[in-house]
Amino acid sequence: MGPLYCTADKRVYINLDFMGRLLRQLGAPGHFAAAYIVAHEVGHHVQHELGVLEKAEGLKRRVDQRTANELQVRVELQADCLAGLWAKRAHDARRILEAGDIDEGFRAAAAVGDDTLQRKSQGHVQPETFTHGSFE
Numbered sequence: 001m002g003p004l005y006c007t008a009d010k011r012v013y014i015n016l017d018f019m020g021r022l023l024r025q026l027g028a029p030g031h032f033a034a035a036y037i038v039a040h041e042v043g044h045h046v047q048h049e050l051g052v053l054e055k056a057e058g059l060k061r062r063v064d065q066r067t068a069n070e071l072q073v074r075v076e077l078q079a080d081c082l083a084g085l086w087a088k089r090a091h092d093a094r095r096i097l098e099a100g101d102i103d104e105g106f107r108a109a110a111a112v113g114d115d116t117l118q119r120k121s122q123g124h125v126q127p128e129t130f131t132h133g134s135f136e
């Protein structure tokens with residue numbers, strides 16, 4: 001299982017085997033990909049604190065599955081945006097980014113996108129079932 005944020009206990013869970021495999025697969029020795037993934041999950045915590053996740057869940061219960069999936073994609077993109085804000089602020093404060101780090105973050109986002117995970121698990125892509133968006 002990939003990384004996740006749990007609203008019940010407000011914790012981020014990272015499967016270290018998954019993370020290790022992902023970083024090796026990305027050829028990402030600089031650890032920015034890992035930081036990006038953690039920041040995305042913390043972004044879900046921010047969404048929870050702001051009530052965004054609960055509002056989205058309420059809306060998703062009242063619409064068809066395809067629309068619910070599209071809403072979830074928007075939630076995921078906002079978490080990506082929050083991760084980007086974190087990276088910008090952290091870099092401004094402590095110059096954490098090195099050459100290639102932003103590309104590494106994009107590769108991490110693509111690697112955990114639904115299109116990549118579906119292609120790997122079932123050999124083809126079903127965009128109507130996406131809940132995390134695609135890299136395209």
Ligand SMILES: [Zn+2]
Pocket residue numbers: 040041044076079
């Ligand atoms: Zn997410």
